[in-house]
Amino acid sequence: MKRRTFLSVAGAAGLASAATPTASAAPGPWKDGKRWVYSITYDEGAQDLLKHAVPLHRSYGVPGHVALVSSQIGVPRNVPGSTYHGMMILNREEIQGLAREGWGFSCHSMTHVSTSFENGQVEVADARKTLEDAIGLPITVFTVPGSNAGHPASLHFAPLGGYSAIMTIYDWTNTRETDLLWLGRCPIHSEYPAPFYSKFDPYKRLQQAKAESGWIIDYCHCPIPGTALHPAKDCTSEELEARFKAVKEIGGDEVWLAEPNEVVAFLLEDAESKRLRVHPAVPEAMVLNEEMRALYKQRR
Numbered sequence: 001m002k003r004r005t006f007l008s009v010a011g012a013a014g015l016a017s018a019a020t021p022t023a024s025a026a027p028g029p030w031k032d033g034k035r036w037v038y039s040i041t042y043d044e045g046a047q048d049l050l051k052h053a054v055p056l057h058r059s060y061g062v063p064g065h066v067a068l069v070s071s072q073i074g075v076p077r078n079v080p081g082s083t084y085h086g087m088m089i090l091n092r093e094e095i096q097g098l099a100r101e102g103w104g105f106s107c108h109s110m111t112h113v114s115t116s117f118e119n120g121q122v123e124v125a126d127a128r129k130t131l132e133d134a135i136g137l138p139i140t141v142f143t144v145p146g147s148n149a150g151h152p153a154s155l156h157f158a159p160l161g162g163y164s165a166i167m168t169i170y171d172w173t174n175t176r177e178t179d180l181l182w183l184g185r186c187p188i189h190s191e192y193p194a195p196f197y198s199k200f201d202p203y204k205r206l207q208q209a210k211a212e213s214g215w216i217i218d219y220c221h222c223p224i225p226g227t228a229l230h231p232a233k234d235c236t237s238e239e240l241e242a243r244f245k246a247v248k249e250i251g252g253d254e255v256w257l258a259e260p261n262e263v264v265a266f267l268l269e270d271a272e273s274k275r276l277r278v279h280p281a282v283p284e285a286m287v288l289n290e291e292m293r294a295l296y297k298q299r300r
């Protein structure tokens, strides 16, 4: 129908509804025409995920992802000083069971020390094969342990180790333009440290991801009921459920609920995404903080 004819038939009310996006609008840029992407990751892989997170994933239809320390599969976590020290880690059978439900996995270094140019061959590159052998599944994503201070060395060693993507804890929403070695993650935590003590927000970054056709990768560790194990590193299982509800509310049928390896595989194949990523990221364009920028200037 031509616009003039349409207006004369439908009047002003018709114009208003014509301006409202509908399900028949042009398809989004992601898999199956989805308009934006939601993923969630759990670092360390505590066995308690089976009790407090996996059931929520099943009821909301969200696939999960675990970043695993290669040398610590099916044993109590051995990272003294960590909030999660001593917690039992998922074993090979449990990990393969989650894989059958659509979960994915990444390497979170060999021993969880901060990645450096001195230890990167072992902690990043060699850790990939160690983890693949331990869990019997392919690994192509590296998840920087500790803080983003380990990212510069990870940038050097991850390609040498055969990884195709790196997840950091830079708090931003990824788009199809984001360099796959610079993937940000969105912390969903009960309360941040000083000076803002920001409280949990189930809607964090969801509208942004929707507006920018972006990709959110949530970051937490091991949600439990009641009070978070560490308020700046985790949410509670009640907050996790509120997050999933918010994703469904904002995303409806437009959001691709995806496991990060799936999204990386899509981005590596999709012609338009490849074109958007043609220039590798430079630290000066990604980070404003001078101390962080300086870290990217170090070399062996």
Ligand SMILES: [Zn+2]
Pocket: 043, 044, 108, 112, 145, 146
């Ligand atoms: Zn960690």
